[in-house]
Amino acid sequence: MVPLRRIGLSLCCLLLISFASACAEDSYKVVRTYPHDPNGFVQGLLFSHGQLYESDGLYGQSSLRRDDLTTGRVLQQYNLPSQYFAEGLAAWGNELIQLTWKAHIGFVYDRTTFRLLRTFHYDYEGWGLTQDGKSLIESDGSAYLRFLNPNTFAVERKLQVTDHGRPVTQLNELEYINGKVYANVWMTDKIAIISPQNGHVLEWINLAGLLPDVERRGPNAVLNGIAYNPATHQLFVTGKLWPKIFQIVVVPGK
């Protein structure tokens, strides 16, 4: 028979270990602040070929944009018909792929001209989009990521995202950075860093205080938008209707 005290001790250790790991949270340091159009309801942000691209949502205001990072000026813009609420954005070759929230339709554009080349259909909601060089990776507000064939848009794999066994829902804007998937969790100041192999949240970045509440235009003006420039190793974050884009470095938690 195992003595009760031993069981108690082991349980305590387990609790301590899981508590300690659940609490390990990264913070951030702002490297530089750039202006951003405060009317841009950011749903997707990315660097491709040295250019900064953005997808903005809201019905009647959705667009695809190319921004000048330094001045915040919009250099190029395509406005979507008013029945579409644009969502996640990914670059694939010379194309840009943009999701819509509930219309079950995705748009494929020529990256340089923004000419609409084709559309595709999907059965679920469109939230975040990124790619890992092999597949498109899509979120739909649930705890699942879908890996899609970038040519046929067929779902190849579905991966549940969990933090210590608990499903993490509301996964929104996505960015694939150095072998991991970064995901904004909707309505929070947190970004989950996810293993694309097993769906485990490896780390959390807590971006609380990045844009103070007084500078946020209402409850929908949440953190959303992660862009990584692989050429310069710079990481940028912004939010919906945020007047700024922040270049940050992640400060590892203890």
Ligand code: DDQ
């Ligand atoms: N989603 O990005 C989480 C998928 C959808 C966000 C929808 C927010 C609706 C806001 C309506 C605000 C009107 C000013």
